[in-house]
Amino acid sequence: MKAEIKLALTMGLLGGVVVFLFGGWSVTVLGILIGVFMGLSIGGRVNKKDGPRKLALQSLSTAGIAAVVFIAVSLFQNYVVAPAGGQFPSELYIVIPANLIGGLGMILFTALTAALHGLPDRQERLGKLILMVVLVIAFPFIDRITGLHWSGQIIFALIFVILGLGLNIVVGFAGLLDFGYAAFFAIGAYTTGILSSPQHHIFMNFWLVIWIALGMAALWGLILGTPTLRLRGDYLAIVTLGCGEMMPIIFRNLTNVTIKEPLTCWIIPGIMRLFNSSAATKCITIIDNLDLTAGEKGINPIGRPYLPFIGEFQSNNPIPWYFLIILLILLSVFLIRRLRDGRLGRAWMACREDQDAAVQMGIDPVHTKLTAFALGAAFSGFAGAFYAAYIRGIFPSVFEFSTSIIVLCIVVLGGMGNINGVILGGIIIMGADRLFLPALKDLLKGLMDHTILPALASNHTLQAVVAQNANPILYRYLLFGLTLVIMMALRPEGIIPSAQIRAELHADEETSAVEKAVKN
Amino acid sequence: MLELIEVHTYYGNIHALKGVSMTVAEGEIVTVIGSNGAGKSTMLRTIHGILRPKKGTILLEGEALEKLPSHKIVERGISQSPEGRMIFPRMTVQENLEMGAYTRKDKAGIAQDFEWVFKLFPRLKERINQKGGTLSGGEQQMLAIGRAMMAHPRIMLLDEPSMGLSPILVGQIFETIVELNKQGTTILLVEQNARMALSIAHRGYVLQTGEIILHDTSAKLKEDPMVQKSYLGAN
Numbered sequence: 001m002k003a004e005i006k007l008a009l010t011m012g013l014l015g016g017v018v019v020f021l022f023g024g025w026s027v028t029v030l031g032i033l034i035g036v037f038m039g040l041s042i043g044g045r046v047n048k049k050d051g052p053r054k055l056a057l058q059s060l061s062t063a064g065i066a067a068v069v070f071i072a073v074s075l076f077q078n079y080v081v082a083p084a085g086g087q088f089p090s091e092l093y094i095v096i097p098a099n100l101i102g103g104l105g106m107i108l109f110t111a112l113t114a115a116l117h118g119l120p121d122r123q124e125r126l127g128k129l130i131l132m133v134v135l136v137i138a139f140p141f142i143d144r145i146t147g148l149h150w151s152g153q154i155i156f157a158l159i160f161v162i163l164g165l166g167l168n169i170v171v172g173f174a175g176l177l178d179f180g181y182a183a184f185f186a187i188g189a190y191t192t193g194i195l196s197s198p199q200h201h202i203f204m205n206f207w208l209v210i211w212i213a214l215g216m217a218a219l220w221g222l223i224l225g226t227p228t229l230r231l232r233g234d235y236l237a238i239v240t241l242g243c244g245e246m247m248p249i250i251f252r253n254l255t256n257v258t259i260k261e262p263l264t265c266w267i268i269p270g271i272m273r274l275f276n277s278s279a280a281t282k283c284i285t286i287i288d289n290l291d292l293t294a295g296e297k298g299i300n301p302i303g304r305p306y307l308p309f310i311g312e313f314q315s316n317n318p319i320p321w322y323f324l325i326i327l328l329i330l331l332s333v334f335l336i337r338r339l340r341d342g343r344l345g346r347a348w349m350a351c352r353e354d355q356d357a358a359v360q361m362g363i364d365p366v367h368t369k370l371t372a373f374a375l376g377a378a379f380s381g382f383a384g385a386f387y388a389a390y391i392r393g394i395f396p397s398v399f400e401f402s403t404s405i406i407v408l409c410i411v412v413l414g415g416m417g418n419i420n421g422v423i424l425g426g427i428i429i430m431g432a433d434r435l436f437l438p439a440l441k442d443l444l445k446g447l448m449d450h451t452i453l454p455a456l457a458s459n460h461t462l463q464a465v466v467a468q469n470a471n472p473i474l475y476r477y478l479l480f481g482l483t484l485v486i487m488m489a490l491r492p493e494g495i496i497p498s499a500q501i502r503a504e505l506h507a508d509e510e511t512s513a514v515e516k517a518v519k520n
Numbered sequence: 521m522l523e524l525i526e527v528h529t530y531y532g533n534i535h536a537l538k539g540v541s542m543t544v545a546e547g548e549i550v551t552v553i554g555s556n557g558a559g560k561s562t563m564l565r566t567i568h569g570i571l572r573p574k575k576g577t578i579l580l581e582g583e584a585l586e587k588l589p590s591h592k593i594v595e596r597g598i599s600q601s602p603e604g605r606m607i608f609p610r611m612t613v614q615e616n617l618e619m620g621a622y623t624r625k626d627k628a629g630i631a632q633d634f635e636w637v638f639k640l641f642p643r644l645k646e647r648i649n650q651k652g653g654t655l656s657g658g659e660q661q662m663l664a665i666g667r668a669m670m671a672h673p674r675i676m677l678l679d680e681p682s683m684g685l686s687p688i689l690v691g692q693i694f695e696t697i698v699e700l701n702k703q704g705t706t707i708l709l710v711e712q713n714a715r716m717a718l719s720i721a722h723r724g725y726v727l728q729t730g731e732i733i734l735h736d737t738s739a740k741l742k743e744d745p746m747v748q749k750s751y752l753g754a755n
């Protein structure tokens with residue numbers, strides 16, 4: 001019972017914090033999401049035999065407490081925080097339905113999800129699947145109706161989910177620490193940019209380009225991996241760090257590319273000169289002074305996907321983009337699962353566990369690691385192509401070291417080797433980065449301008465310091481770093497760890513338990 | 521079946537094998553005895569392709585192995601239960617055994633070999649879902665041998681299977697090796713425990729600081745005064 005109250009309070013407050021920042025209709029969306037999440041967490045501890053009805057009834061008390069806390073925070077936001085930040089509280093005709101639907105939604109969905117746990121295994125899985133599908137499909141429409149406009153940012157988060165899934169192959173499955181993953185993201189994006197932009201007068205179809213981007217990223221994975229993957233552990237990490245640093249610099253400087261045919265330009269004239277002949281040969285120049293990447297300016301605009309009925313995807317309508325990226329994620333998850341469960345997947349895990357033993361089993365370690373590297377890179381090609389088309393432009397600064405670190409953060413937060421965890425990790429981290437922090441910034445700014453700074457008016461220096469530092473976006477990387485540190489210290493297996501990794505990380509505990517058992 | 525001709529192996533500039541020549545015939549149990557650091561494990565690693573000989577040839581049925589990578593050598597029918605067992609600690613017994621059959625694609629054969637392993641080591645069947653790292657030392661040794669069996673090798677290399685085991689368990693393991701051999705697996709056995717090794721082997725080689733100093737049938741080696749003094753602990 002105590003655990004339930006704790007869960008209810010945490011969830012209510014957690015949702016409350018988000019509502020705190022966004023206000024308005026966010027209470028409805030959050031209520032439903034948290035309801036599902038709470039139902040899932042309760043489900044982990046229940047007695048399956050109780051059956052769906054009893055489980056649903058049991059969850060009601062928890063859900064009720066959470067909903068009360070949640071709505072209390074929401075109302076506090078609307079009537080206390082918003083005015084203090086210089087905004088008008090939402091009108092009653094929004095407040096009442098938003099909170100009502102949010103609170104009831106939380107209770108309803110908690111009960112529904114909890115009830116699913118009482119069904120037989122197959123039905124339980126089917127039920128959860130249907131619930132997820134309905135939520136995923138409904139989200140952009142609810143988002144539009146309620147005027148929250150989260151979809152645009154959620155799409156960013158989903159791009160990073162694909163990146164996380166790709167890096168998870170390298171780091172999670174094969175155990176290779178890669179600090180330069182953004183390099184492949186860049187290659188995918190630039191391939192798309194170069195092949196579908198008026199800057200180069202090439203207008204290739206997006207549906208074709210995305211596969212070329214995938215292939216290019218994989219190819220470069222092979223090219224960069226071949227010399228480096230013979231290295232182990234720390235050395236590999238350092239080399240990938242270097243590759244990742246090089247990539248934006250290369251793209252910054254590919255502004256004047258000239259490729260000459262070597263035979264006619266250097267070899268034949270060289271031989272001629274040896275014989276003191278002055279006969280001029282014609283030098284064949286294949287590419288002359290081509291501005292491939294346009295340096296810091298980047299490539300823009302970039303072609304966009306087109307579908308019959310929908311037409312060309314537009315910036316002001318996130319819904320087609322949303323479903324496209326969801327499809328890409330589904331495809332990636334499907335492929336990655338197949339890989340993980342196949343022969344290759346087993347070779348990856350064996351190399352991660354003990355490379356020397358893997359060699360004894362007849363596994364070729366270089367080949368195994370290289371495929372992990374190349375396939376991991378391939379998925380970032382998907383992400384890169386989508387990104388380029390969605391943003392309509394690409395710039396070298398997007399692909400710097402920090403991007404690699406964010407993706408690594410996603411994999412660590414989600415739990416290395418865990419596909420579902422990485423998806424959740426990507427949404428949490430990028431959601432925090434793209435939605436939460438900017439909203440927090442606005443809230444703080446409002447509070448500053450209307451309440452706090454006027455209160456500090458007597459002390460000008462203090463006022464200036466507070467005004468300058470009250471921008472949470474400044475602390476972005478601090479927060480990512482903190483996430484890594486906290487996760488490694490408290491839950492190295494990630495938010496939802498795979499059974500295998502949990503066993504690896506807690507092997508000592510397990511061994512000592514066995515030792516104890518043996519002694520007795 | 522397996523033949524080493526004048527094999528030299530180095531670790532950097534440490535000359536670990538100094539021209540080792542030996543043969544193993546089909547169906548035999550051949551043992552290599554020698555003290556610590558003699559180069560026994562080095563020899564097995566060289567045969568298995570994990571180390572490369574600088575000079576000399578290793579032939580399996582006339583085919584040279586010394587240029588092949590390890591995984592090709594496993595495919596040719598050589599598997600090893602390595603020194604220190606090298607179990608995958610976080611994989612279950614079942615997964616460890618599956619890794620042993622990594623190079624194979626014949627599902628039916630693999631299923632048969634699972635039965636084969638479980639018949640020789642019923643203990644492994646009881647612990648099929650336990651993590652390799654949590655097995656006792658003896659069970660890990662069984663798993664290492666079982667895993668080598670899963671490759672269905674023609675020759676199995678065993679590196680000190682008795683290490684760290686109680687006398688009863690050593691007896692059991694050696695009985696299993698004899699049983700394996702009876703069922704058709706040729707065995708190259710490296711041992712510190714010379715007495716046990718010579719009691720089951722047909723022939724033996726004595727390796728000392730990287731050189732073969734003696735080879736003969738097991739019976740004769742047991743009688744040899746030098747062997748008795750240095751390796752059998754007689755006085």
Ligand SMILES: Nc1ncnc2c1ncn2[C@@H]1O[C@H](COP(=O)(O)OP(=O)(O)OP(=O)(O)O)[C@@H](O)[C@H]1O
Nearest residue numbers: 531534536554555556557558559560561562563712
């Ligand atoms: N990786 C290595 N690097 C350098 N020297 C090594 C390495 N491995 C083994 N040696 C050296 O090679 C020699 C032979 O070692 P090896 O492991 O083959 O001995 P061994 O006969 O198996 O001994 P033991 O019975 O103790 O296992 C030793 O002198 C050892 O120090």
Ligand SMILES: [Mg+2]
Nearest residue numbers: 560561562603
């Ligand atoms: Mg040894």
